[in-house]
Structure formats: C-alpha cells, structure tokens
Amino acid sequence: MKSRAFTADAVFDGWHIWPHAVIMLDEQGYVVKFIPHPDDRQRRTAEYFAGLLCPGFINVHCHTELSYLKERIPRGTGLVNFVLQLMETRHDPIFSPDIKLQAISLADQQMQQAGIVAVGDIVNTLDSLPVKQSTNLYYHHFVECMGVSEEIAKQRFEQAQQLAAAWKAHASFPATITPHAPYSVSDTLFRYIALQGESLISMHNQETAAENEWFLTGQGSMRRLYDALGISFHQAAGCGTTSLRHVLPFFFEKNTSAHKPCQLILVHNTFTPAADIQWAAAQFQPDIYWCLCPKANLYIEQQLPPLKTLMTFADDRIVIGTDSLASNDTLSVLEEIKCLQQHFPFIRLEHLLRWATWNGARALHCENQLGSFTPGKKPGVVLVSSIHQQRLSSESRSQRIA
Ligand SMILES: [Zn+2]
Structure with a gap:
C-alpha cells in the first residue's frame, strides 16, 4: 500500500x-x-x-449540547451563580432546537479543525444525536444524572438508564451513566450509579470551595443554590469530610471481589486539597484520572487547580478538557495547554502534550486506536x-x- x-x-x-x-x-x-x-x-x-x-488531541471533558450558550453567562461570578444562570438561560425559549443543533454542529467541526479526534461528552438530552450520527470524531457519552433529594433517586436513575439506552440504540459510541457532582447527587443516587458497574465514569469534582465547605461544615454558598432552586439540602451537609472523600468510596467499595474496577475521571479539581490528591492517588490511583479544564476554571471561579501537587502524585493520570462553550470561548485542547503553560511556566511541553494525547486516550478507553x-x-x-x-x-x- x-x-x-x-x-x-x-x-x-x-x-x-x-x-x-x-x-x-x-x-x-x-x-x-x-x-x-x-x-x-x-x-x-x-x-x-x-x-x-x-x-490528534483528546478532549476528555465537554458538553457539546451547551454550545448555544456561548457568551451568554457572565464571567467570574463563581460556580453557584454560574449554575443558577445556566439553569435559567438553558431553558429560554429563544433557543430553538434548530439554533441548538447548529451550535452543536459548529462545535463538532471546530473541534475537528483544531486537531481534536476524541471527546468525552456529557449529555443530558439527545440534542446532539444528529451530529453524532455523521461526525468524524470519536465520542464517549457520559449520561449525566443528578438529584439532591433522596426520594427522587430511583426515578432519576431510571431516567438516565432510558437516556443511555437511547444513545446506545441510535449512535455507535459508548454511553455510560455518570453523576454530575458530589453536591448535586444524593448518596442513594450515588449508590444506584455505582451498582450499575459502568466501566468508565466522569464526575465534576471540587470545582468550587463551596462544595467542600458544604460537606465539611454544612455552611456556605451551596445553601444559596439549594434555596434558589427550591430543593432540599444535600443530606451529606456537615458530614465532616471533604466531598471527594465522601463519594469516592461508593465506586470502589464493591470492587474488593473479582469485579473489574471502574475508572473514574475527576473533572476540574480546582479546589482539591493536596491531602485529598495524595489520599486518592494512594488508594485508587490506577483507576482515577484528573481532568483539567483551566480556561473554564478562570471563566467561572478565576482560580486554577493545584498543578504541582497533581504532577507529584498523578502525572501519568492528568488529562485535558475544554468544558463547554457556556464557560469557554473555544473548544481547543491546544488553547487549554497554552493556558496551563502561561500560568505554570515550569511545565515542560512534553508533559502538556502527553496529557493532551496519550493520557487522554487511555482515560477515554480509546488508546488502541488513538493517542x-x-x-x-x-x-x-x-x-x-x-x-x-x-x-x-x-x-x-x-x-x-x-
Ligand atoms: Zn463540565
């Protein structure tokens, strides 16, 4: 040939x-x-x-279905305000299904042009399905599940199962059920998701200081989020441990037997304490990837993750994501690693490129073809x-x- x-x-x-x-x-x-x-x-x-x-670059964390929200949500207001604005804007009827689909299609094309070949895409709907049926990119769909009240856990889990089944039936890519974040998922719902035995899970982790404050003390601005949404408080409030230490055991406690352990991609990690990184790396390291989305972190919280600590304990498990156009002006892995190099000048190019290619391919289980x-x-x-x-x-x- x-x-x-x-x-x-x-x-x-x-x-x-x-x-x-x-x-x-x-x-x-x-x-x-x-x-x-x-x-x-x-x-x-x-x-x-x-x-x-x-x-080709691997974009481990994205929400293509939010692409229509580019430049719609103000910068620098913190995660609680961002989430509240997102929930309000997301359902504005001015965004027709056509507008949403065009934005998703453009995002898919722009990622291809920027050299991305695979995407870990969070989905809450089937909005991006027509694009996924004709794309040249490889996608892993993370079907997102959330629900703070214990009573709705079963119902939310069953809805996620139905959505995952629809994705698997209509697109050729893997789809696995994933919790949104520790503060938005009840313990019961975490247990349902963990028992599903998915091989690959992604979760937003410690994206705001308020998340740990809520779990440690039951105080802080997370209370404002639950109040504004009119929902009950997360019951783990004031449990005395950080959110990460509260939720990680759900995924690994059953894996003492012959079960193949699940792999977990922790996304953002902006406020993960060094002690949590060291603990998680020591306990669960081969099965945990740490995904960095620095441009979204600057957009929302104006803060960057503790990169030196992550490199010390988990350098070969660091991967890169762009997050969505709701919190970023581009979906470009190169722009993310440029941002990291600018703020952490000690990082060598070889490390940045490894996170953006080989590590990402392993995290999305596509290293046999890509990376x-x-x-x-x-x-x-x-x-x-x-x-x-x-x-x-x-x-x-x-x-x-x-
Ligand atoms: Zn995200």
Whole structure:
C-alpha cells in the first residue's frame, strides 16, 4: 500500500519529542512506521512542516449540547451563580432546537479543525444525536444524572438508564451513566450509579470551595443554590469530610471481589486539597484520572487547580478538557495547554502534550486506536505552529493535516 511520510522541526509521538522524526501513514491514515532517527533519504522524501507534529488531541471533558450558550453567562461570578444562570438561560425559549443543533454542529467541526479526534461528552438530552450520527470524531457519552433529594433517586436513575439506552440504540459510541457532582447527587443516587458497574465514569469534582465547605461544615454558598432552586439540602451537609472523600468510596467499595474496577475521571479539581490528591492517588490511583479544564476554571471561579501537587502524585493520570462553550470561548485542547503553560511556566511541553494525547486516550478507553504514533493506530496527525525553544507561544495554532 502506498504510504505518505511527514516530518517537521519536532515530532511528538505520544510520549517524547523527537527532532526531525518521520511518521509514515498508509492511504487510510493508519501509522505504518514511526522513525525517531531517520536517515537523510527518509527525511528528504518526507513532506516537511514548520512546527511540531503530534497525534490528534483528546478532549476528555465537554458538553457539546451547551454550545448555544456561548457568551451568554457572565464571567467570574463563581460556580453557584454560574449554575443558577445556566439553569435559567438553558431553558429560554429563544433557543430553538434548530439554533441548538447548529451550535452543536459548529462545535463538532471546530473541534475537528483544531486537531481534536476524541471527546468525552456529557449529555443530558439527545440534542446532539444528529451530529453524532455523521461526525468524524470519536465520542464517549457520559449520561449525566443528578438529584439532591433522596426520594427522587430511583426515578432519576431510571431516567438516565432510558437516556443511555437511547444513545446506545441510535449512535455507535459508548454511553455510560455518570453523576454530575458530589453536591448535586444524593448518596442513594450515588449508590444506584455505582451498582450499575459502568466501566468508565466522569464526575465534576471540587470545582468550587463551596462544595467542600458544604460537606465539611454544612455552611456556605451551596445553601444559596439549594434555596434558589427550591430543593432540599444535600443530606451529606456537615458530614465532616471533604466531598471527594465522601463519594469516592461508593465506586470502589464493591470492587474488593473479582469485579473489574471502574475508572473514574475527576473533572476540574480546582479546589482539591493536596491531602485529598495524595489520599486518592494512594488508594485508587490506577483507576482515577484528573481532568483539567483551566480556561473554564478562570471563566467561572478565576482560580486554577493545584498543578504541582497533581504532577507529584498523578502525572501519568492528568488529562485535558475544554468544558463547554457556556464557560469557554473555544473548544481547543491546544488553547487549554497554552493556558496551563502561561500560568505554570515550569511545565515542560512534553508533559502538556502527553496529557493532551496519550493520557487522554487511555482515560477515554480509546488508546488502541488513538493517542500515539504507534503502528496500526489511526491517531490523526496535528501540526502545532509557532513553537520556540520547546515552548508554545501565544501565536501557536493547531491544525489537522492527516
Ligand atoms: Zn463540565
């Protein structure tokens, strides 16, 4: 089969950066060979690109169905206000099904253009189904479940089961039931979800300081959220532990037997205390991924996660997400890692790219096809421009070239 060859100033294979390496692909885009140290002839016959080539990016956390809410919710007001505004705006009748679908379609196209090849997409509806039936991206659908009152747990869980079944029936991607967040899911509902035995779960975690305050003391602005929504308080209020320590055991306590353990993607982690990271890594490490969505964190809480601590205890489990256009101006993994590099200048490019490719592919269970230039995979080839001395610049752009 006729193959194509690419080279660039630097090539990242999923783990390391190799100057002037060569990637060979077959006509369908499958990797035939990765040559870290090509000879002159191999280099000359390859098509050259100025910049860095890497496998397609993995966006581990997104809500494509909220794409119509771009620039609708004010910045910097904190999570409680953000959630209240989101719930109010989300159901505004000015947003017709057509407007929503167009926004989802555009988001899907823009992610492809920015070099993203796979997405962990939170779904509460079937709004994005028509797009998912014709997309070139790989999606894992996380069917989100929430409900603070213990009494509605069974009903909410059954609704999620029905939605997950509809996703599986009408789209070719996996769909697993997932809790929204510790503060919005009752203990009973957590138990239902955990007993479902899903292989992959995602959960918003410690996105605001108010979440831990509620669990530790039963005080703080979370009370305002429950009041404004007219719902009963979360019963774990004042339980004396952080939210993460309260909920993680639900997913792992039954796994002492021959059950295959579930894997859990914790999203945001903006206010996760160092002691919680160390505890979770020691207890559950192989099964926990830490997803960072820095631009959404700056949009909502104007705060970034404790990256140094995460790198110390879980560097090979850090992954990247964009969150939704309700809390971000782009759905670009490159823009997220540029943001991280800007705020944490000590991080090496190799780490950022690994989080954005190989780690993400493992987190979404698609590493057999995506995430590295390994022969037999079809990971996509992305060109990242304007890299100076192994650092991204503000002008760096990403673009799919194969
Ligand atoms: Zn989210």
